[in-house]
Amino acid sequence: MPTIPDATTPTGIHFDKENQTMQVTWRDGHASVYPFTLLRKECPCAVCNDLRARAARDPLRVLSGGAPTAADAIVVGAEPVGRYALKLRWRDGHDTGIYSFEFLRELCPCPQCQGKG
Numbered sequence: 001m002p003t004i005p006d007a008t009t010p011t012g013i014h015f016d017k018e019n020q021t022m023q024v025t026w027r028d029g030h031a032s033v034y035p036f037t038l039l040r041k042e043c044p045c046a047v048c049n050d051l052r053a054r055a056a057r058d059p060l061r062v063l064s065g066g067a068p069t070a071a072d073a074i075v076v077g078a079e080p081v082g083r084y085a086l087k088l089r090w091r092d093g094h095d096t097g098i099y100s101f102e103f104l105r106e107l108c109p110c111p112q113c114q115g116k117g
Contacts, residue, residue: 030112037070044098081098084102
C-alpha cells in the first residue's frame with residue numbers, strides 16, 4: 001500500500017537520549033516514537049539485512065559478531081540524507097543504515113500504525 005506524501009514527510013525529529021528514543025512528527029500530524037533498540041534491530045543496511053536473512057534461514061545457527069547488543073543501541077549522531085532519509089550513527093561505530101522516511105513511517109510501533117488500535 002503506497003503511503004501519502006504527508007504521511008512520510010517529517011516536520012520534526014527529536015532524540016531523547018535519556019529515554020533512548022527518537023520521535024518523528026509527520027506532516028499529517030502523527031507522532032512516531034521509536035525506541036533506539038527497535039531502530040538498531042531493524043537497521044536497513046545491507047550487512048544487517050544479510051544477518052537477519054541468515055538467521056531466518058537457520059534460527060538455530062549462532063551468529064558470530066555483527067549482531068547488535070542493547071549496549072550498541074545508542075544513537076550518537078544523525079544526519080539527513082537528501083530530503084528522503086536519515087543516517088544514524090550508533091555507539092559501536094555502525095553507520096551504514098539509511099532510514100528512509102517511508103521506511104520509518106512503516107516501522108512506526110504505535111498500535112494505530114501496527115493495526116492494533
